[in-house]
Amino acid sequence: xxxxxWVVQIVLAALYVMAxxxxxxxxxxxxxxxxxxxxxxxxxxxxLGEALAGLGLVLPAAARTWATIAGWAGAILAVEAVVFVVYxxxxxxxxxxxxxxxLGVLAAFVAWGRLK
Numbered sequence: 001x002x003x004x005x006w007v008v009q010i011v012l013a014a015l016y017v018m019a020x021x022x023x024x025x026x027x028x029x030x031x032x033x034x035x036x037x038x039x040x041x042x043x044x045x046x047x048l049g050e051a052l053a054g055l056g057l058v059l060p061a062a063a064r065t066w067a068t069i070a071g072w073a074g075a076i077l078a079v080e081a082v083v084f085v086v087y088x089x090x091x092x093x094x095x096x097x098x099x100x101x102x103l104g105v106l107a108a109f110v111a112w113g114r115l116k
Contacts, residue, residue, distance in 0.1 A: 001113065004113075005109075005110060005113045005114065008106050008109060008110055009057045009058060009071075009110055010057075010058060011106070012054070012057055012074060012103065012106055012107060012110065013054040013055070013057040013058040014054070015054070015103065016050045016051065016053050016054030016057070016074060016077075017050070017051050017054035017055065018054075019047070019050050020046075020047040020048060020049070020050030020051030020052070020053075020054060021047070021051055022047065023043055023044060023046060023047025023048075023050065024044055024047040024048055024051060026047075028040045031043045031044075035084070037087065038084075046077070046080070049073065049077060050077055052073070053073040053074045053077060056069060056073065057071070057074070057110065071107050071108070071109075071110035071111030071112075071113075071114060072107075072111045073107075074103070074104075074106075074107030074110070074111075075104055075107040075108045075111055077107075078100055078101075078103050078104025078107055078108075079104065081100045081103075081104075082100055082101075082104070085100060
């Protein structure tokens with residue numbers, strides 16, 4: 001179980017850090033086009049949260065509770081993404097939802113596994 005949790009944590013960490021850094025360092029107009037309806041400040045704040053959640057997933061050696069907190073942060077970010085997807089589907093815009101669902105389930109798995 002511990003090995004599976006570490007594999008999931010490393011994969012999630014890489015994905016969250018890459019996505020977060022893209023939002024933090026990306027070009028403003030492109031980010032606003034990717035996430036319409038959100039301000040550039042909010043997009044950058046979400047990106048910072050994603051990057052920090054990713055770092056928290058791979059730094060639990062310093063503090064074991066960080067992995068649990070980062071897992072829940074990732075799950076919360078996934079819920080936020082689902083709200084974003086539902087909003088756009090309601091307005092008849094295509095948004096891929098499968099990856100969001102998988103990442104949310106994996107983040108919840110890490111949070112649950114590390115809470116024990």
